[in-house]
Amino acid sequence: MASPVGQHQEGHLRVLAEAERPEGTRVHFMPFPTPLHDAEDQLVGAVNVLIDLGAAQP
Numbered sequence: 001m002a003s004p005v006g007q008h009q010e011g012h013l014r015v016l017a018e019a020e021r022p023e024g025t026r027v028h029f030m031p032f033p034t035p036l037h038d039a040e041d042q043l044v045g046a047v048n049v050l051i052d053l054g055a056a057q058p
Contacts, residue, residue, distance in 0.1 A: 015030065016029075017031055028052075028053040028054055029052050030051045031050055032048065033047070034046060
């Protein structure tokens with residue numbers, strides 16, 4: 001997930017990921033990292049939204 005931020009790329013990669021919760025269950029999610037730039041186009045931070053894919057399944 002660091003690649004789009006470090007390379008100042010706009011847009012999102014279609015990446016599926018899996019995380020393990022403390023109790024051992026696994027969760028599938030899709031990360032959407034987005035770089036934040038100041039007025040001089042310098043990278044000043046990032047926001048990463050994680051979409052839980054399990055919530056969409058019946």
